[in-house]
Amino acid sequence: MSQSVEGQQRAPLLSLRGINKSFGAVHVLRDVDFDVRPGEVTALVGDNGAGKSTLIKCIAGIHPFDDGEILFEGEPVAIHGPKDANQLGIEIVYQDLALCDNLDVVHNMFLGRELHTGITLNETEMEKRAGDTLKSLSVRTLRSLRQNVSSLSGGQRQTVAIARAVLWNSKLVILDEPTAALGVAQTEQVLNLVRRLAEQGLGVVLITHNMNDVFQVADSIACLFLGQMAAQVRAKDVNHTQVIELITAGRSGELGLQPREAAEAGVA
């Protein structure tokens, strides 16, 4: 199904094999294979309705897969809910961020997982750890960790959301269109941050519609086409046009779905 052009990389952190998912009569994902390697940014691209959101929601445990195999660090695992995903070290940064405007940066980063001494919140420890995490990501754009999130810019808010995802020794961070609503300078900021996550050894999945983003940060590109994995390729092996063709037609020359498969997918 998928054609992988892979060299000498580390073993995959997350591997999906033969994933299927239907909502009633609609077959959303068909025999999807997908690999995420540690220390790499894997771009997940595809047109609207290609199944990107469904795929990540299944990885996050929000929907169950119908069938197929999930390997995490080489071991087969079952993900029955968001808690299972979190336990494995999978964190998702949603497009609408899910931050509380009326709370400050530290409170948001620890929301739902506060640190305690006895019954009281351990504010100093939380602030220290939040500060350390932001520093490790080389984030220097926040005036204070104690300012409310409502006073932050779009890029800073995205930064806080991403920092929250890596606070918990997570291994795989999935970012759903993190630059969609951002200006040029802020997009740059966030993409640098995405790069640094990978440099720290995390597996990063970046969902995006923006080809510039893809070629700027991605090591690997996975193209979904109408629910099928058209191809997962190394970013350096393809060019802009080929990726666009994979997204819109499911194939590009030798790459991608064979004509018959593409036609079948088209019918579906």
Add this chain to the structure above:
Amino acid sequence: MSATQDQSQVSQFDLETTPGQGGIGEAAAGYWERIKGGDLGALPAVIGAIVLVIVFGVMEPDSFLTQQNFANLLNQGAAIMVLAMGLVFVLLLGEIDLSAGFTAGTGAAILGVTLTNHGWAWPLSIAAALLTGVVIGFAIALLVARLGIPSFVVSLAFFLGLQGAMLLIIGEGGTIPIRNDAVLSVMNKNMPVALGWLLAIVIIAGYAFSSYWAIHTRKKAGLPTPAMSVWAAKVGALAIVVLVLIFLLQQERQRANAPIVIQGVPWVVPLVVALVVALTFLLTRTSFGRHVYAVGGNAEAARRAGINVPNIKTLCFILGSTLAIVAGILLASRDNSVSPTTGGAQTLLYAVGAAVIGGTSLFGGRGRIVDAVTGGLVVAIIANGLPLVTQKSGVQFMINGLVLLLAASVDAISRRRAAATGR
């Protein structure tokens, strides 16, 4: 959210700097920034209280500006403050409990009936009343948080239902006297003078020590701390306010050559202070409190963060109703009796007004327990001063309505201003 604005913030500071070291000047500038940004805090309540004291003081200097009336005012305000504290929890969620006034009345009725008609011991009576509050809050929360009925409708139904329950408990048209000393002394007895001064010292030292300790632990952890001059100024300001208030209450407040001496801090004052400390701790130092703010700020974000939103809502409604019962007990103690007019709609509106004037938002996510006290003081001044100025209850009702609208308008405007300035 423009790129230029972002860049200006980028170049401004980084995490290595320690803001707030600049002393009082910088702290004052920061406060002024917050106010301009729509975060008014307790400012409207403080200004309101000062203006009202001046207005009533000028119009009725002989009856309003007396020590007797000042003690009266605290007694009048105490029940409203406690009711408002409960409403703060509900308002923080962005919900409302219109039935709180009649919950207070129902609690008072249960207290009166069990104490006077059935001769229960007072702790048992109070426990029964408080338990009723828990049940009422739980029932409201069940309908709001689990079934999804708007709290406005649910609590309006309870408003009517509890009014009926109260009438049935008291019996048609009756008034139940309360003779139990323990219950009556809360509102009618005063602390010995020495104990009053001790209370003042405990409040000031407690605040000074706990805020110093917070700075100390932050410093030890290498985190940015506010300057000590700011800390000293805050402690000093609190000390002045507390000492002046306690001093006024320590004076003999009977008319000249009266046979008995009435002086000292009413017992209800330490009760209110204890509630403020305990509930503020709950709201600002525990996970539960943090989650209350989160649910009020963005319920969906709270849910995704793994917070059990219906549970948080349930606990808030239970706290609201239980504190309403406490307010009802205070009302019964003050009136020495329970009647169908105890608590009710007027008390509820005063309490909502108190919370909102104090700075708690009707839109959820913003508010503090101490708001209930500062706002409650303003409301108590109005409730106390207005009858001295005009006897017409029609005029009093209209002015009370206007004050509530004014407070809600300030809330709405500051919210819009906050949205416009990105706070």
